[in-house]
Amino acid sequence: MSDVGTDKPRGRPRLFDEVVVLDRAIDLFSSSGFSAVGINELTRATRVKVGSLYKAYQDKEGLFSKALERYIALREGEIAAILAQAENGRARIAGLLRLYVRLSSGKEGRLGCLMVAGIGEISKFSFAGNILHGQLSRRQMLLADVVSQGKADGSITTVAEPNVVANLLLTLLYGMRVVGKAEALIGDTDAFVDLALKVLD
Amino acid sequence: MSDVGTDKPRGRPRLFDEVVVLDRAIDLFSSSGFSAVGINELTRATRVKVGSLYKAYQDKEGLFSKALERYIALREGEIAAILAQAENGRARIAGLLRLYVRLSSGKEGRLGCLMVAGIGEISKFSFAGNILHGQLSRRQMLLADVVSQGKADGSITTVAEPNVVANLLLTLLYGMRVVGKAEALIGDTDAFVDLALKVLD
DNA sequence: GTATTTAGGTAATGATCACTCAATAAATGT
DNA sequence: ACATTTATTGAGTGATCATTACCTAAATAC
Numbered sequence: 291m292s293d294v295g296t297d298k299p300r301g302r303p304r305l306f307d308e309v310v311v312l313d314r315a316i317d318l319f320s321s322s323g324f325s326a327v328g329i330n331e332l333t334r335a336t337r338v339k340v341g342s343l344y345k346a347y348q349d350k351e352g353l354f355s356k357a358l359e360r361y362i363a364l365r366e367g368e369i370a371a372i373l374a375q376a377e378n379g380r381a382r383i384a385g386l387l388r389l390y391v392r393l394s395s396g397k398e399g400r401l402g403c404l405m406v407a408g409i410g411e412i413s414k415f416s417f418a419g420n421i422l423h424g425q426l427s428r429r430q431m432l433l434a435d436v437v438s439q440g441k442a443d444g445s446i447t448t449v450a451e452p453n454v455v456a457n458l459l460l461t462l463l464y465g466m467r468v469v470g471k472a473e474a475l476i477g478d479t480d481a482f483v484d485l486a487l488k489v490l491d
Numbered sequence: 492m493s494d495v496g497t498d499k500p501r502g503r504p505r506l507f508d509e510v511v512v513l514d515r516a517i518d519l520f521s522s523s524g525f526s527a528v529g530i531n532e533l534t535r536a537t538r539v540k541v542g543s544l545y546k547a548y549q550d551k552e553g554l555f556s557k558a559l560e561r562y563i564a565l566r567e568g569e570i571a572a573i574l575a576q577a578e579n580g581r582a583r584i585a586g587l588l589r590l591y592v593r594l595s596s597g598k599e600g601r602l603g604c605l606m607v608a609g610i611g612e613i614s615k616f617s618f619a620g621n622i623l624h625g626q627l628s629r630r631q632m633l634l635a636d637v638v639s640q641g642k643a644d645g646s647i648t649t650v651a652e653p654n655v656v657a658n659l660l661l662t663l664l665y666g667m668r669v670v671g672k673a674e675a676l677i678g679d680t681d682a683f684v685d686l687a688l689k690v691l692d
Numbered sequence: 693g694t695a696t697t698t699a700g701g702t703a704a705t706g707a708t709c710a711c712t713c714a715a716t717a718a719a720t721g722t
Numbered sequence: 723a724c725a726t727t728t729a730t731t732g733a734g735t736g737a738t739c740a741t742t743a744c745c746t747a748a749a750t751a752c
């Protein structure tokens with residue numbers, strides 16, 4: 291074993307835990323949006339001094355971008371786990387809908403979605419805009435893929451094109467995050483998911 | 492005729508056109524969010540000096556609230572017209588879905604939805620938060636009402652409760668605004684609407 | 693050892709932030 | 723005419739904004 295890539299980094303090692311910093315940034319940006327969160331607030335929440343923050347992330351959008359990438363990775367991990375344990379395409383979609391109902395309820399719902407927050411200010415981003423667009427299209431493709439699986443395994447019978455179904459599901463997922471942030475995703479959540487699944491018939 | 496309420500106002504008349512000011516504010520806040528728009532930007536766009544703006548609206552949230560109220564009134568007007576000309580409940584829902592597809596496409600889609608922008612920063616609002624919550628619940632009730640009408644006239648056959656259907660439709664409408672802002676509401680829009688209407692079957 | 697590299701910490705940058713105040717202007721009421 | 727009311731204007735408020743420069747600290751490389 292040559293342990294490639296494990297060689298010691300050159301300068302002084304980082305003292306702060308990047309994962310913690312990004313998680314705090316995720317929470318702040320999710321609940322208030324990019325512009326509403328100041329560097330002061332970020333330094334207070336992360337306990338990382340402003341100089342270190344700028345050395346590590348160049349600027350505010352750089353920090354936002356890294357937080358967004360971590361947010362996406364975490365969510366995609368959750369989703370992969372849900373997809374893996376479901377027995378067919380329809381069950382996978384049902385699992386995703388249930389996940390987003392949960393994400394859009396209670397405290398987590400009020401916190402909000404970093405993707406939605408980012409899209410709200412997408413016009414002012416350079417690099418972060420690419421991340422947002424990329425994630426939207428990857429999510430759309432993933433949904434279309436699952437719909438195709440469901441059509442193949444017989445659990446999804448709609449004659450609609452997988453891309454159209456995926457578009458509608460994508461819209462539903464992010465719509466839940468908006469409505470849930472305002473605590474307006476109320477009522478029988480099982481009935482809500484069952485109803486949404488009708489677009490697969 | 493006594494022309495009640497038409498008596499001349501007491502002091503110096505307003506020089507600026509409030510409708511124009513609010514429309515500019517709607518555009519700015521919709522596309523960037525509340526915190527991202529500065530007073531400077533608002534004075535430049537409206538050509539109203541900062542002092543006059545503050546005399547008229549007290550503070551930035553006051554201006555945002557008035558803009559939001561106008562935005563809601565305009566949209567509800569559009570919606571009322573669409574509902575009035577449709578022959579049954581299902582056609583009314585179809586009309587609303589088509590409206591939001593249009594709102595979520597092209598330049599208007601990129602501009603974004605002021606409701607969604609407001610919800611994104613709802614935690615920092617006092618008065619504006621009530622407007623947002625109120626509009627969400629009124630829209631939810633309107634949707635449930637139209638679904639009930641469709642059930643009564645036979646054009647909507649689902650056994651799901653109108654409230655659940657309304658919740659799903661509400662989620663779809665705002666989801667379209669999010670996805671549309673990122674220019675990701677693509678593909679066959681007629682097929683999209685047809686598919687969404689399946690939740691009424 | 694010394695040089696190099698990277699991070700931490702702090703004070704300070706100019707710009708912009710939301711907001712206020714006092715003076716002036718233009719209308720109505722009596 | 724004169725008092726009252728409301729709007730306009732523009733300078734000025736302190737606070738906060740994102741960002742940088744500079745010095746020190748801690749690691750590796752030679």
